[in-house]
Amino acid sequence: MLLLLLGCLDHDPIPGGVDDRVFVAMQSHFTDFRSWTTITLDGEIDGHSGTERLVFVSALPEEGSDSFPVGTLIVKSAPVGETVELHAMVKRGGGYNPGGAPGWEWFELKESAGIPVILWRGEEPPSGEGYVVLGGEDSAVDGDCNSCHQAAYDNDYVHEVPL
């Protein structure tokens, strides 16, 4: 556990990690995301299909936390056809995204020559950039990031990295 915490501090963009601060991620914060703590997901969940989906987290929350600290970056990599889709969520804090997943900013990244580049960011995806939802037009879920992640509100809107 001690080793794990030391490893996390390396990636903690806010020394001391005080939660009432604001962290605005820049592209450079994602550069080494493949070296972060990695969780491998298999199978199909909620219409996400694929062979290997990976979740990378910049720093695990301290045991017993009730939320992820400001400055936490989480990237999900999922194969879609021939390419890999990279979505991310960053704990920005500062009252951001109050009507969706409070404190979290959403991102899509694309690796270009091995460097992750930010395609878009915000409280919700730009029109046409949300998930294609298998439930179809009648589905209550509209592909906006906030909608599905609200289902994980008791884990600070994060599905696969337990608090």
Ligand code: HEC
């Ligand atoms: C259809 C429901 C749904 C929508 C819409 C959705 N997600 Fe997710 N997301 C999930 C589920 C379920 C997981 C858990 C991992 C998995 O099953 O793929 C997840 C995992 C993630 C993770 C890894 C952290 C975690 O919560 O486990 C990130 C980052 C992420 N999603 C970003 C996004 C972004 C950005 C958007 C909007 C473009 C988005 N998601 C829209 C359901 C959704």
